[in-house]
Amino acid sequence: MVQEQREQQSIFQIVVFQMDNEYYGADIAVVREVVPLQRVTRVPRTPAYVLGVINLRGRVIPVIDLRRRLRLCTSAATKATRIAIAEVDGDQVGMVVDSVEEVARVPADAVEPPSSLLSRVDREHVLGVAKVGGRLVTLLDLRQILVREERKTPVAQ
DSSP: OHHHHHHHHTEEEEEEEEETTEEEEEETTTEEEEEEOOOOBOOTTOOTTEEEEEEETTEEEEEEEHHHHTTOOOOOOOTTOEEEEEEETTEEEEEEESEEEEEEEEEGGGEEOOOTTSOHHHHHHEEEEEEETTEEEEEEOHHHHSOHHHHSOSSOO
16 A cells, blocks of 8 residues: 555656647646637737637636747647646636647656756746657646736736
8 A cells, every 4th residue: 555655656647748849748737628729819918929818618718829938939720739728826828739649647757857958947947858658758837837927817807
């Protein structure tokens, strides 16, 4: 029983998604659901990476282009493009990603810390790099990426 508890503590689950032909992951406890890409209503005077808002089952949720937020090259949406809905501190935000690949179980010893070659700002967004099924997955810290001001619905209250 004790051995089983230790194994449970050393394994965590991540949602693996793809952007710009690279794999990224986020804690499954933060990513609430994944929905197909839908019409996003633009909101004026928001940062370039904020695409606007969607109505998800009666709730208005801000949507960001995660590629732009991470300063990656932009690309056109495809049939595989999804919106991953994350919840941080009670606030929900949608993140447009190229595709969602899987939910993976990752042993803690399969995660390397962020490289010292990354700038301080970049290290704040990256928790580490995990080895998942023969590929490397950059683990993102959505609590840092989705700063509090950006998690609020960008519409007048």
